[in-house]
Amino acid sequence: MGSGQSKPSSATYEGPKKESIKQHLAILGLQGAGKSTVVKQFTKTLGEEEISPRDMNLVKADILKAVLSMTKFVLNHVIESLNAEQQESVIFERMYDELCEREDGLPDSSSQPLSTALDVVDSIVNMISSIWHQHAMKKIGEDEKKLMQLQETVPSGEKEQLFLSGRSFFKRIKEVMAENYSLSHDDYTHTRTWTRECKEYKLAHKSIPGKFAIRDVGGDELNRHHWSKSIEGSLCCMFIVSLSEYTKKSESTGEAKFREVKRILWQLADGEIVGATGCRPKIILILNKQDLFRKMLTSKLYPLHKSCEVFKMRSPQGEDESDDDYVGRCEKDVTDYFLSMPASLKEKYRSDSTLVKPTISGHHLSCATDQELFKNIIGRVVSALREILNKGLNDVGL
Ligand SMILES: Nc1nc2c(ncn2[C@@H]2O[C@H](COP(=O)(O)OP(=O)(O)O)[C@@H](O)[C@H]2O)c(=O)[nH]1
Numbered sequence: 251m252g253s254g255q256s257k258p259s260s261a262t263y264e265g266p267k268k269e270s271i272k273q274h275l276a277i278l279g280l281q282g283a284g285k286s287t288v289v290k291q292f293t294k295t296l297g298e299e300e301i302s303p304r305d306m307n308l309v310k311a312d313i314l315k316a317v318l319s320m321t322k323f324v325l326n327h328v329i330e331s332l333n334a335e336q337q338e339s340v341i342f343e344r345m346y347d348e349l350c351e352r353e354d355g356l357p358d359s360s361s362q363p364l365s366t367a368l369d370v371v372d373s374i375v376n377m378i379s380s381i382w383h384q385h386a387m388k389k390i391g392e393d394e395k396k397l398m399q400l401q402e403t404v405p406s407g408e409k410e411q412l413f414l415s416g417r418s419f420f421k422r423i424k425e426v427m428a429e430n431y432s433l434s435h436d437d438y439t440h441t442r443t444w445t446r447e448c449k450e451y452k453l454a455h456k457s458i459p460g461k462f463a464i465r466d467v468g469g470d471e472l473n474r475h476h477w478s479k480s481i482e483g484s485l486c487c488m489f490i491v492s493l494s495e496y497t498k499k500s501e502s503t504g505e506a507k508f509r510e511v512k513r514i515l516w517q518l519a520d521g522e523i524v525g526a527t528g529c530r531p532k533i534i535l536i537l538n539k540q541d542l543f544r545k546m547l548t549s550k551l552y553p554l555h556k557s558c559e560v561f562k563m564r565s566p567q568g569e570d571e572s573d574d575d576y577v578g579r580c581e582k583d584v585t586d587y588f589l590s591m592p593a594s595l596k597e598k599y600r601s602d603s604t605l606v607k608p609t610i611s612g613h614h615l616s617c618a619t620d621q622e623l624f625k626n627i628i629g630r631v632v633s634a635l636r637e638i639l640n641k642g643l644n645d646v647g648l
């Protein structure tokens with residue numbers, strides 16, 4: 251706990267009326283944008299103890315799942331790039347089958363903890379380690395650009411999140427899975443867990459009176475019906491966008507992923523996805539995964555104008571332009587893109603000047619896995635909440 255913050259149990263209340271008000275901050279965005287990672291940073295800074303020993307085992311199960319998924323994907327790539335007659339190819343194929351067989355022996359993590367099958371876990375961890383020691387695998391494992399390229403070819407959004415998480419752990423899998431290893435906060439934020447339903451975590455800050463909570467929710471289409479529940483009664487909503495998805499197409503419509511994300515963001519701003527109160531939520535836009543965005547742009551493999559139809563008119567990086575200048579220009583382009591109202595909405599408001607236009611209240615570029623950087627955003631969001639709250643309390647005469 252840093253200075254200026256207090257545990258929920260000892261939160262300083264300013265009066266009985268304010269105390270009875272329950273405040274929420276809703277975190278929304280599409281699958282894999284980084285919502286749960288943002289929630290982990292908030293609970294670390296303003297919340298209660300984050301990982302209990304029981305949770306720790308569940309998190310380790312997710313780490314193993316991610317590393318397994320990533321290892322199989324890379325192994326498969328190596329097999330496909332070898333000549334089928336080569337002896338190495340036969341060996342790798344045998345390894346792949348063996349790994350799948352051992353994986354089948356793992357307990358179903360939702361009903362049985364990993365600790366009930368420690369020998370299976372050990373044998374899988376040992377096998378993963380030895381696979382990554384094979385020359386062809388080791389070469390790929392040490393080549394960040396190649397891993398980035400491979401990640402771009404993962405066909406499903408969820409498997410891609412597992413690949414990203416697997417990249418953080420595959421070299422340390424033995425250490426992390428050891429029984430006596432306690433996961434660090436950094437490990438925790440690099441873990442991918444698929445969020446289902448709407449979950450609430452208690453927070454406290456001396457400038458926010460009464461109860462205060464953050465709500466995490468799944469971003470995939472099956473879980474999106476929970477969004478209105480999550481917004482209901484919320485002070486404000488943080489909408490998380492993954493910048494690294496600029497190369498992607500929507501899995502449901504085939505359009506540029508950024509177009510889909512922008513449409514959903516503005517539907518939210520316009521009150522189309524509302525809670526029972528029918529209010530438009532105040533939105534703080536978080537342009538996340540800035541670290542990956544920068545790496546992708548400076549790798550020269552995915553220039554913005556070639557990788558996303560939305561920016562095809564943007565000028566490419568000039569020979570004299572530094573990487574920092576280029577990235578800065580791209581970040582500005584992307585920020586402006588999301589902040590500008592879509593043409594269809596502009597049309598709606600042009601035809602009736604009595605309607606109040608929707609707005610985005612604030613925006614930040616972020617890297618949710620970086621605790622130090624993210625603390626800064628938490629501070630700014632808390633200030634914004636305080637402002638909203640003071641205004642709201644004044645409105646009702648408190
Ligand atoms: N490199 C990087 N990874 C991130 C960042 N934010 C989230 N992630 C990772 O992206 C994956 C998906 O994040 P998660 O919070 O589960 O996404 P959600 O579906 O929106 O809840 C996880 O493996 C996170 O560790 C970021 O800013 N940079």
Ligand SMILES: [Mg+2]
Nearest residue numbers: 285286444445
């Ligand atoms: Mg999540």
